[in-house]
Ligand SMILES: Nc1ncnc2c1ncn2[C@@H]1O[C@H](COP(=O)(O)OP(=O)(O)OP(=O)(O)O)[C@@H](O)[C@H]1O
């Protein structure tokens with residue numbers, strides 16, 4: 039191997055109560071695509087934050103060498119200057135600014151004291167071409183889908199002459215087409231000599247794209263595998279990640295017994311004032327007791343709007359049609375009413391509207407059902423602690439204590455907290471919007487097992503997911519949503535990826 | 545060993561302790577500069593009485609800022625309501641208690657109105673309450689127009705701002721003759737209660753395996769707290785004892801502290817402040833919480849108006865001027881964050897004491913008023929810088 043572009047030696051990083059990285063060494067060869075995998079909380083994001091200077095020199099132990107020369111970054115500005123670009127787990131674009139302004143944000147082209155508008159647009163257009171994104175650079179970022187926003191992020195990084203591009207779970211929120219496209223673009227960058235480090239929980243795509251894979255577990259490097267030598271396969275990766283084998287990604291249901299219809303919508307039509315259009319039209323669906331109902335469809339097909347309009351309509355859409363819970367017509371004025379009637383909704387965007395990041399694990403878990411822990415309005419602190427501890431161990435939430443702020447948890451563990459919150463409500467119907475986004479294989483398996491257990495106990499689950507294998511692996515029945523209409527309903531035995539894709543794009 | 549523990553405990557709780565340290569430092573400096581006059585019982589009693597009406601407003605505004613809003617109207621609302629109380633007693637001839645009740649109800653309604661504009665109509669709180677500032681100022685001028693300053697004759701009303709709680713033993717008893725016995729007793733009870741509570745809390749956290757201060761640090765902290773409280777009790781008991789104002793502030797603080805830390809309502813307030821969207825989706829009505837918080841703010845304006853009017857024994861045309869800024873400054877010194885979801889009621893009260901200590905100390909020293917403003921501004925900025933820095937260092 040030629041001299042590595044990056045070498046991190048014996049990196050140790052501790053937070054109060056947590057050793058996130060211990061003695062990690064990490065080498066990346068010039069021009070390769072290097073994937074970093076590991077369970078939630080393994081330390082992947084932390085390692086990349088050490089590399090990019092988010093955690094400055096002195097706040098960790100160990101050495102960073104770029105092309106052989108030691109680096110001491112005091113902040114992101116330093117690492118940027120050294121040619122490192124990082125795209126975080128959560129997108130960092132300004133939604134109300136144009137694409138070209140976003141791309142050049144922080145590095146504005148100037149003519150005199152003013153911003154050189156034409157130059158900016160020209161440069162932005164060049165960068166967009168590099169990521170093969172054809173769009174008017176004066177579009178507002180808000181109006182783009184997640185897939186395109188992701189590409190704009192990459193374009194933004196490229197505009198700064200990066201030599202080493204870090205992508206933290208770039209495909210977590212993307213559908214398959216957008217994923218394929220992104221992987222293609224990374225291959226293109228490799229041809230142009232850019233080195234990429236990609237973090238991902240989607241092992242299939244890791245196998246497709248990686249030249250080398252490094253596996254982290256519990257803050258240590260477990261193994262570095264060379265794809266060229268055929269060392270990378272899903273089984274091997276899983277084994278190194280979780281330390282044991284998982285034969286079946288989707289646990290088997292022991293019994294399938296469905297009861298009466300618990301939730302039903304008839305001619306559900308939703309009009310959004312914000313978007314100025316009808317987002318759902320004449321939607322009919324039923325959910326039976328003990329059933330897992332999957333909702334498949336493309337990003338933006340209206341599944342989240344459907345869930346939110348059912349769940350007390352916090353967005354203030356104009357809603358027509360009928361909703362029945364256990365056969366009785368209902369009309370929820372707000373989420374509280376829906377929760378009280380036994381309908382719960384775990385949102386897809388946990389950071390924005392799922393969790394209260396500055397509060398601790400305990401407070402987040404109990405928030406939606408505090409009344410159950412209170413007598414005459416006073417919260418019973420001991421009971422609360424007990425509940426939180428129970429869910430922490432039931433879902434194996436990885437945190438030094440339930441007093442830890444959710445902010446400090448790894449992405450996957452945050453997701454578990456948000457699921458725990460809704461389990462504590464003990465709903466009749468639990469709507470899970472992208473429940474395993476950003477979750478590692480082991481934890482996914484735990485969440486699936488939990489879902490199976492819940493339906494066995496008589497709960498019903500609505501699962502909105504953009505990952506077709508997951509929909510097929512977990513659901514009993516699948517509805518396919520396309521541009522605000524239900525275009526198909528299939529028992530899972532009759533469903534396959536191809537059929538669903540056809541219906542989803544019709 | 546102890547030193548090392550002390551350092552790490554201080555470091556991880558620096559924000560909370562920092563304010564107390566600042567208070568001690570400020571008091572120390574003024575005590576030296578005034579050759580002890582500052583710390584005299586008489587001056588401290590005065591200081592606490594002056595802090596009263598600002599502390600009450602600071603408690604209310606803390607919650608408003610916690611839910612990411614602001615209320616600029618509180619100063620003149622408090623002034624206006626003080627005038628209403630005076631008019632009720634003098635012109636309408638109602639009793640002191642009815643007057644106070646009227647003012648509290650009116651204040652709550654005014655607060656709910658602002659809350660409705662913010663939560664129901666969707667007007668930014670800054671604008672809605674700026675309008676309130678103008679309106680209540682006009683209202684205050686209108687009601688005091690004919691008479692100018694309204695002198696309040698009711699003695700029981702004026703006692704609120706100037707009187708002291710009665711003593712259990714007559715003052716000439718041989719036992720501790722110079723001191724106010726009931727105040728001493730209350731102080732001792734408070735210290736015992738605080739220590740018992742802290743001990744229980746610690747035991748229950750340990751039972752669940754949660755992190756607690758190391759034993760020696762815990763003991764040190766409780767000792768420090770007890771000593772400080774004893775000193776305060778001693779000083780306060782040395783001059784007429786506890787004033788009614790101080791008693792009211794303590795009761796209000798206890799209630800608000802309880803509500804914010806222990807009740808469902810309190811948790812919902814902080815949830816809304818921390819992430820309104822997530823709170824709404826968790827079944828917390830952001831609208832109701834907003835109305836509640838503004839309503840409570842209005843009620844506290846009424847109380848603060850009563851305290852101020854009774855202290856002056858009259859309602860004046862300028863009552864309430866700049867109270868809002870003093871209260872907001874106190875809340876920020878006390879550690880509330882404009883980003884929402886962070887800030888304690890107790891912090892804001894200490895913030896108010898810090899802020900009023902500055903004023904009182906500088907007045908004793910005869911510092912020029914223009915310089916006083918500059919120093920107060922500098923302290924405010926310093927406190928918030930400290931806050932931001934410690935928060936950054938922690939995450
Ligand atoms: N600021 C912080 N304060 C305290 N602990 C932290 C902080 N940031 C991360 N951690 C802890 O460090 C560990 C590693 O976290 P990290 O975010 O690197 O995980 P990850 O591998 O990226 O996981 P995921 O796949 O879930 O994103 C976790 O246990 C996390 O709780």
Ligand SMILES: [Mg+2]
Nearest residue numbers: 082083127449
């Ligand atoms: Mg991560």
